[in-house]
Amino acid sequence: MELNLDGINADSLVQMLKASFTLDNWDGILQIAERLYSEIYVFYKVNLEKNANGKSMSEFKLKRSIVYYFGFSMCLKGIALEKLGYFNEARECIRKYENLGWINGMDAEGRAEVKYYHEIAQANRYVIELHEGNTSVLSDYLVYLRHNEEEILPGVLYILDSAIKHGYNVDQVLDEFRAQLADMDEYYETRRNVRYYIDFIYLEARYYSVQGKTNDAINTILHSLETSVKLKDDTGFRKSVALFExxxxxTTSDQLDKYLDLIEQILD
Incomplete structure (x- = not known):
């Protein structure tokens, strides 16, 4: 479905991208990200021409450095393409945001954005390689995660997804980051970043199931259900119920009783 994005400014498009990401609306992200990139590119070119002619800059106001909009639009588009399985197209997006130093008139904030997107570009390349089953990049990706604590949870999500898809063992990865992931429980609940938080628990349960650790899988999926109920996350709840069934x-009788109790909470 085509979205009508006429007349929507850059910062509103950013908010739409963030909302679409939370909802896993990958097709919507493709449309919004492309619109944001084209809008910000036109704005940038117009202002370059005005500067060259000695005219005043546009009155159009941006909340962030212009580098941010170039980087964020292509980064989100690349993630959406990766989620949809278009890996080569996702790599093209990475190439667009990994070197944003060509942008003129950057301040300190802009230079920081250039550095950030350069670093995240390599990490997102590792993610695509893992999706394709290239486990040789896993050690390099882990080095990146160790130096970027805020990326640990989404990073472990990508690793679990790859391990499930390609059937390899990542117990050591889970053990290494167990303490950090446990410490993040409150962080992700209070900020309502439920998509990462619940998806991690759900994927961990699926991983244990694929690895033949059925009891661990069931206990983890019960934790996922309990968290989904608490955070009122319908998407996570539906996926967790499907896996439990x-x-x-x-299941043991105790596990089944706990499951039925959670279902009763929903019915009440």
Missing amino acids: KLRNQ
């Missing part, structure tokens, strides 16, 4: 015949 798949494993129902292998």
Whole structure:
């Protein structure tokens, strides 16, 4: 479905991108990100011409450095393409935001944005390689995560997804980051960043199931259900119920009782 994005300014488009990301609306992100990039590029070129002719800058106000809009639009578009399985197209987006030093008139904030998107570009390349089953990049990706604590949870999500898809063991990764992930519980709940938080618990349960650790898988999916109920996350709840039902015949009576109790909470 085509979105009508006429007349929407850059900062509103940024908010739409963030909302679409939370909802896993990858097709919507592709449209919004492309519109944001084209809008900010036109704005940049117009202001370059005005500067060259000695005219005043546009009155159009941006809340962030212009570098941010170039980087954010292509970064989100690349993530959406990666989620949809268009890996080569995602790499093209990475190439667009990994070197933004060509932008004129940058201040300190702009230079910081250039540095950030250069670093995140390499990390997102590792993610695509992992999606394709290239586990040789895992050690390099882990080095990146160790130096970027705020990226640990989404990073472990990508690693779990790859391990599930390609059938390899990442127990050591989970063990290494167990303490940091546990410490993040409150952070992700209070900021309502439920998409990363619940997806991690759900994928961990799926991973244990694929690895044949059924009891761990069931206990983890019960934690996912409990968290989904608490945070009122319908998407996470539906996925967790589906996985539990798949494993129902292998549950203990205590596990089944806990599951039924959570279902009763929803019915009440």
